[in-house]
Amino acid sequence: MRYVSTRGEAPVLSFSDALLAGLARDGGLYLPEAWPTLSRDEIAALAGKPYAAVAKAVIGPFVADALPPRALDLMIDDAYAGFRHPAVAPLTQIGANRFILELFHGPTLAFKDVAMQLLARLMDHVLASRGNRATIVGATSGDTGSAAIEAFRRSDAVDVFILYPHGRVSEVQRRQMTTVNSPSVHAIAVEGTFDDCQNLVKAMFNHHAFRDSLALAGVNSINWARIVAQVVYYFYAATALGAPHREVSFVVPTGNFGDILAGWVAKKMGLPIRDLTIATNVNDILVRTLDTGRYEVKGVLPSTSPSMDIQISSNFERLLFEALDRDSAALRQLMDSLAQSGSFSVPRGALAAICADFSAARADEPETAATIAKLYQSTGYLCDPHTAVGLAVADKVEHAAKVPQVVLSTAHPAKFPDAVEAATGHRPALPPHMADLLTRRESVSVLPNDLAAIETFIRARARIARGAAA
Numbered sequence: 001m002r003y004v005s006t007r008g009e010a011p012v013l014s015f016s017d018a019l020l021a022g023l024a025r026d027g028g029l030y031l032p033e034a035w036p037t038l039s040r041d042e043i044a045a046l047a048g049k050p051y052a053a054v055a056k057a058v059i060g061p062f063v064a065d066a067l068p069p070r071a072l073d074l075m076i077d078d079a080y081a082g083f084r085h086p087a088v089a090p091l092t093q094i095g096a097n098r099f100i101l102e103l104f105h106g107p108t109l110a111f112k113d114v115a116m117q118l119l120a121r122l123m124d125h126v127l128a129s130r131g132n133r134a135t136i137v138g139a140t141s142g143d144t145g146s147a148a149i150e151a152f153r154r155s156d157a158v159d160v161f162i163l164y165p166h167g168r169v170s171e172v173q174r175r176q177m178t179t180v181n182s183p184s185v186h187a188i189a190v191e192g193t194f195d196d197c198q199n200l201v202k203a204m205f206n207h208h209a210f211r212d213s214l215a216l217a218g219v220n221s222i223n224w225a226r227i228v229a230q231v232v233y234y235f236y237a238a239t240a241l242g243a244p245h246r247e248v249s250f251v252v253p254t255g256n257f258g259d260i261l262a263g264w265v266a267k268k269m270g271l272p273i274r275d276l277t278i279a280t281n282v283n284d285i286l287v288r289t290l291d292t293g294r295y296e297v298k299g300v301l302p303s304t305s306p307s308m309d310i311q312i313s314s315n316f317e318r319l320l321f322e323a324l325d326r327d328s329a330a331l332r333q334l335m336d337s338l339a340q341s342g343s344f345s346v347p348r349g350a351l352a353a354i355c356a357d358f359s360a361a362r363a364d365e366p367e368t369a370a371t372i373a374k375l376y377q378s379t380g381y382l383c384d385p386h387t388a389v390g391l392a393v394a395d396k397v398e399h400a401a402k403v404p405q406v407v408l409s410t411a412h413p414a415k416f417p418d419a420v421e422a423a424t425g426h427r428p429a430l431p432p433h434m435a436d437l438l439t440r441r442e443s444v445s446v447l448p449n450d451l452a453a454i455e456t457f458i459r460a461r462a463r464i465a466r467g468a469a470a
């Protein structure tokens, strides 16, 4: 399988090269040259299989010619062995035909662990086989950063620099990033929003001299391997609920558009998904885009679901590329307009294609709090505010009653205890492995939203730049 850039001006790469490249050199995002499919029988055979077995079947075609199958299998087994729930991603029924897919049983209590645990093993494997090192730079609104730090902190092959928006993540999220106490891990609080952090990371990748001298690698969903690992749980959940003999719908709390894009990829691979619903908080650029055809960035509003306080929804570029029938020149025009004016209009045909596959709705702050409270009062189930956005939106969208509707639960409620306690009066406790998190010593560098300042900071600390332990 080969990988092409959405912008059409970067080299076509193998899986391993795309894995290490992160952002394409033309500023675009990699995706496969063609979509592999699973037959109805192959999908049916996944029902009831352990999570790791489903992962091997789904991820295998994307890496086929890049890694020996046995190596991939071992990495997948190892990645999911440490999850706190034996099912890795269990389904909980909360209504007649409504289910919550719990994706927060990994080490840092958010869905990011599902992909990041595998990504770290894949990267270590490829770097070791080449005798290389890398410098990871990532942007986070709270969860990608903690998941990446946890997954990579014991790796000798990488240094990790994570940029997060100063004062805009929960205390638990911040402490997960700032209390690691490892010389190869650096938490950087940027005076700005998540969008600023993501723009800085992309700017570092687009600064080729800097990128090459530090061997930059990306762990955000700009990295294709992140998306492909997230495709797995759509197959896992849907086959548990009757696919391929029955269609299933998904509602996905959305910010950077990676998670729901993975659902769309599952559909391209043959999984019978009826509806894919984008659920946003008040940062509703995607809802506005589907409603009006105009993708228009506005200021980021802080919310109780801070991980989705995002306006520039990076992976929407991959969907647009597909909706434009892979016309890179047309895509580049839209991205140029975004860079210059903060907006673009989605061409009519592309918008129709997108709306055929996706619906979208937003939940505001009172709706989110009311949803957490209502679910707790009626069932005793505590959900986090991001999951609550999904649940609130699930109530708003038209839904075929015979089709199971799965709402992705993207974080553990204990990551956002203030919002959960305000809504229910109950403060969720951290699991035992994190019980002392709030008393650990923090180490963080606060830096301005300034590319030169961030690059100077990273260059001074990255072992590759210092020529150390190469």
Ligand SMILES: Cc1ncc(COP(=O)(O)O)c(C=O)c1O
Pocket: 110, 111, 141, 142, 143, 144, 221, 253, 254, 255, 256, 257, 258, 259, 260, 307, 308, 386, 410, 411
């Ligand atoms: C808890 C949580 N829920 C939902 C999302 C949205 O996911 P995506 O950015 O893939 O759309 C994020 C961040 O990405 C998150 O951390």
Ligand SMILES: N[C@@H](CCOP(=O)(O)O)C(=O)O
Pocket: 139, 140, 141, 142, 143, 144, 145, 219, 220, 221, 222, 255, 256, 258, 307, 308, 314
């Ligand atoms: N919500 C995310 C934002 C970054 O998303 P990614 O999927 O592109 O890594 C976070 O928690 O950091």
